Amino acid sequence: MDRQGQQQGDAMSQRRWQESAWSRRVLLGGIAFGGIAGCVGLYYVLGLWEQSRREAEFRLQVEQQFHTIETHLRNTFGAVEAVGAFFRASQYVEPEEFTTFVRPLLAKYPCLHEIGWAGPAGDPSLWKSSDLPVPASKSNSSSLPAPVGGKESPAGPPDGSVVPPDTVGHPAAAAGTVPSRAKQAGLPPLKIHYLELCPQEASGRPFLSPGTDLTAVEGVDAVLRELRSGKEAAIGRVVLGPGPAGPRWAFLIGVSVRRSVSGSHMPTSSSRRTSGGERQFGGQDQIVVGHRGLAPSATAEGLVFGISEPSVLLEHPLANFPGEGIDIYWYEGQPEENGRLIYYRSGASGLQPVQPLSGRELAEGISAAWPMELFGQRWYLYGVPTKAFLARWSSRMPELILAGGLMGVCLLVAYVHTLFSRHTQVQALVERRTGELQKARDDLLLREESLRDTQALYRSLVEGLPVPILRKNRQGRFTFANQAFCRLLKRPVEEILGKTDFDFYPSDLAAKYQADDQWVLETGQLLETVEENVQDGERRYVQVMKFPVRDVAGQITEIQVLFWDVTERRRAELALEKERTLLHTLMDYLPDNIYFKDRQSRFVRINRAMARYLGLTHPAQAEGKTDFDFFSPEHAEQALADEQYILATGRAIVHKEEKETWPDGRVSWVLTTKLPLRDAEGRIIGTYGISRNITE
Structure with a gap:
C-alpha cells in the first residue's frame, strides 16, 4: 500500500514537474517573443528617425552651400555690371581711371579672371570727333555688332576710324572675309582696348589680350545677340582655347556701355576753335577736344566684359566648407529635361576620379535642387550626399539598441529561468559576491598605489x-x-x-x-x-x-x-613709505600751488594749496578735470598750448608770468614753472608744475 502511494506520489510529482516545465516554456517563450518584437519595432522607429535626421542635416548643409554659391555668383557678376555702370555714367573713361576702378573689384572678387572693355577699332585716346561718324540709323539702339558665329573678324582700318554700328549683318562680315573698312558697310570688330587681370593671376597668362577682336572669340555671338535684343547685360559660354580634356571654356559676362540719350550722342559738324586752339562743338553737348583729341563718346560704345571659369566660380565660395560629403552639380536647365552639365564638384576624398551621376540618376536619387536665374540664364544647382557623408551622419545606434535589446531579452529570459532553479540563483549570487569582493580588493590596491604616487609627488614638490x-x-x-x-x-x-x-x-x-x-x-x-x-x-x-x-x-x-x-x-617698502611721507608733507604744507597732469592736460593730483586756490574742499575733486573747468577759455587755451609744447619738446618752462582770468571776470597773476613728467623708463607721461600768486 505504501509502495503504491509512493508510486502515486512520484507520478504526481512527475506530472507537476512536467506541468511546471510546460509553464516555464510558455512563459519564457512569451517573454522572448514580446522582447524580440519590441526590439525590432524600436529598431525600425530608430532607423526612420536616423534617416530623417540624416536627410535634414544634408538639406541644411547643401542649402547653406547653395545660398553661398548664388550670393557669390550675383556679387561676382554684379562687379562687371558695376564697371558697365561706371562707363555709362562717365563722359570718357581714361585708362588710369579704368585701372583704378577695376583693380579693387578684381581683388575683392578673385573669381573674375579678367575685366576689360571692347569697343570700335582704334586707340580711344587718339580718336577725334571727326573720326566718330554719326550713326546712319537712329532705330539701331545698340552699339554692339551682331554675332558672327565665333569666326574671326578683320582688323580695323589703318587710320583708326570706326565703322558705324549700323552696318551689322553684312554678308561679308558673316563670312569673316571683310575686304576693308572703307569698302564695306558690314560688321565692325570689337577691339579690346582696356584689360585688367586678377591680382592672383597677374603672373599668369590672360585668356584675352589687348587688341584682340572680341567678336572672333567662339561663343561671343550669343552674348552679343542678347545685348542687341535690348538687354543691358548678358552671359554666355565662350571657348578660350584647347584644354587637357577638350576645349577650355569660361563664362563671358557682357554689359553694354551705350548710354540712352535723346538724338545722336555724337558731336555735329558745327564747331569752333577756342582761344587755346581747342575744338569746341556746338549743339546740345558742349564738348571740348584738346590737343590729345579725346572724344567724349569714345568709351560710350562697345561693352564691358568679364571672364570667369565655372570651376573657380563654384570652388571659391565653397573653400570654407568641408570638401568631403556632398557632390555639387551645376546644370544649365533641368537634368531630367536633358539639361547641360556646366560643372561637377566631387565631395569624395581620395585621388581616384569619381564619375558624376547622369541626369536621370540625379533626378531619381536622393538630392536637393536649387534654381537660380542670373542675366536671363536659368541654372540649377543639385546636391547629392556621398557615401562618406551618409556614413558620417549615420550611427550604430539602431543596431546597438537592437543588439542590446536582444541581449536584455536573453538576460531576462535567463533571469526568469533562474527563478525556477534555486541552485542557479544561489550560484549567481555567489559569483556576484565574489566579483564584488575582487573589485573591492582591486580598488584597495589602486588606492594604495595612488597614495604612494601622491606621496612621491609631494616629496618631489617640496624638495624642488x-x-x-x-x-x-x-x-x-x-x-x-x-x-x-x-x-x-x-x-x-x-x-x-x-x-x-x-x-x-x-x-x-x-x-x-x-x-x-x-x-x-x-x-x-x-x-x-x-x-x-x-x-x-x-x-x-x-x-x-x-x-x-x-x-x-x-x-x-x-x-x-x-x-x-x-x-x-x-x-624697498620702508624706503617707499618714507618717500611717500615726505611727498605728502611737501604737498600738504607748501603754500605754493603744485599740480600734476597727464598727456591730455587733465589733473591727476594737486596739493591742498591748489585746491583752496581753485575753491575746492579736497584735492581729489580736481582729478580728471582741466583748466577749462576752472578758468576762462583764454587762459585755459594758453596753458594747454604750453603743456603741449613741453610734451612735444621735453623742455621746461621756467618762471613764466601768467595772467589768469576767471569765469567771474577776476584776473590774477602767477609765476609758473612747468616741467615734463617722466616714468621710470624716461618716457614723458605728462607735466607737473608749481605756481606762486604774485597778484598783490
Missing part, C-alpha cells in the same frame, strides 16, 4: 622648492624637513628629525616659534607674518607661513611651516 619647508607634530618635534631647510641648518635630515626648535635656535626664539605653533594647533588657522631678526650684525626680514595638517577625519595632527628671506623687499 627653493624655500625651507618643515613639519612638526603636536609635541613640537620635527617630522619632515626638505633639503633647503637642511642646508640652512647645515645638518643632514637624520640629525633634524625628532628634535625641537630648542636644539637649533636660542631659547627665546625657540619659545616664540613654539608659541606660534601652539596658536595654529589651537585655532586651526593660517599664521602669516614677517619676522625681524639680526644675523651677523645685519637686520634681516623673513616671511613665515604656518598652517595645520589634518588627517582624513579632519583632526589636526601636525603643523607645516614655510619661510623665506624678504629683506630686500622689506627695505
